[in-house]
Amino acid sequence: MTQRPLFRRHFISLAALALTVPSIKANAADYPTRPIVLVSPYLAGGSADGIARAIAEAAGKELGQSVVVESKPGAEGLIGAGDVLKAQPDGYRILWGGAGSLLVATALRKNPPFDPQTAFTPITGTVDFSFFLYVHPSFPAKNFKEFIDYVKANPGKVTYATGNNQGLLTMADIEKKYGLDMVRVQYKGEMGAAPDLLANRVHAMWGTTSVSAFAKEGKLRVISTTLPQRSEVFPQVPTLREEGHRGGEFGGGWLGILGPAGMPQPIVERLQAAFTKAYQDPNVKTKLQASGLVYTPAYASPAALGKYVGEQRDLYRKTATELGMVND
Incomplete structure (x- = not known):
């Protein structure tokens, strides 16, 4: 007797989900019709968060809707990443994520909360930054x-x-x-x-x-x-590699645009085009240069970014394991 209500609730939730997916696909042609939230898993006022706001403003002009940056720091970036992970894949809640929030944070955990390659839809990226x-x-x-x-x-x-x-x-x-x-x-x-x-x-x-x-x-x-080339911020500072030193071979960090898993292709393409163009905005270029960030067009396509995420995931998992830094 007690199992029927539970089964019925489960059936209803599955039915609701089944109705949601076609609804998202049907609305893809009109996307976007309201403001988009870009979740930043970094502290407001920091360099990564500041760049997100510049890119969001430029992308909003291309999309015809404002892109609002919402800072959700904490748990090494996992709070912000987890927020987008659970969002509807309708393109209205996306992530400004990268090496720290997606790769290092999960590589340091024996039982990570998600697989960074399969839990998100790659949209476009990346900007690389040195340490x-x-x-x-x-x-x-x-x-x-x-x-x-x-x-x-x-x-x-x-x-x-x-x-x-x-x-x-x-x-x-x-x-x-x-x-x-x-x-x-x-x-x-x-x-x-x-x-x-x-x-x-x-x-x-x-x-x-x-x-x-x-x-x-x-x-x-x-x-x-750490990165292979010197930074424009400190051009007089040599890289580890050029001086023949070991350590930090995985380089600096990177940031890109990702969404929840299962986003419709038309929405991904719309966002990819807008954010790719946003990286060319003069104000964005100035802020990237001032922060020592470099836009990497090689990962502009969703497929290229997705492949890169998988490669980086494996690299960080290997590094964290070798260093004995994987925690329960």
């Missing part, structure tokens, strides 16, 4: 070799900040490859770590351009960068 090794100006190392030598000579005495999981993974990789003994201090975001880094309470941090203004003012020193 820089920041130190206090009083730190005795002027380059990466001197940094390694100093840490080795002072085991357990050098502290480093982590404001995101990408910076954490980069330093952990370098620690293992060079046999370093350092003390990690975790913060909620890079700007949360900035006061202690500026006051020399922590000595170093792999971070994005969010704290670059302090370096340009001479309050921090930049030693190295």
Whole structure:
């Protein structure tokens, strides 16, 4: 007797879902008819969130509807990603996601909440950004070799900040490859770590351009960068690769546009065209350049972005496993 109501509710929910999918497909031809939400899993005011707002404004002009950025930070980006994961695949709630929120966050978990390649519909991307090794100006190392030598000579005495999981993974990789003994201090975001880094309470941090203004003012020193090419933000700073150093080979990070799984192809194509054109907007280009981000047209198509997500997923899973950083 108790199973019938449960079965009936389950049947009704399946029927409702079956009705929803054709409805989404039918509305695809008129898409969009209302504002679109671009979920940013990053803190409002940060560099990644700021770029999202510039791109959203430009894409909105192409779509004829406003694109509203909604910041949903937390749990290393999983809160924002999870929000879009559960959304209707109708193109009105999409994600500004990438390496940190989709790949590193899931690679560090034994039982990740989703598979980043199958849980989302790739739309377009990406912008790539480098990580820089920041130190206090009083730190005795002027380059990466001197940094390694100093840490080795002072085991357990050098502290480093982590404001995101990408910076954490980069330093952990370098620690293992060079046999370093350092003390990690975790913060909620890079700007949360900035006061202690500026006051020399922590000595170093792999971070994005969010704290670059302090370096340009001479309050921090930049030693190295992770991506293969030098950044326009700090053209004088050599890359790890060009100096022949190991560590952080997975590079910096990247960000792209994705939606819930199962989005109709016409909606994906409409969004892909609008956001691809948005990357060419003069205001967006200026903000990307100022933040040290580089648009990568090679991943502009949904198919190319989807393939890239799968490759990156496997790389980060392998790296996290080798470093012994996968948690229950």
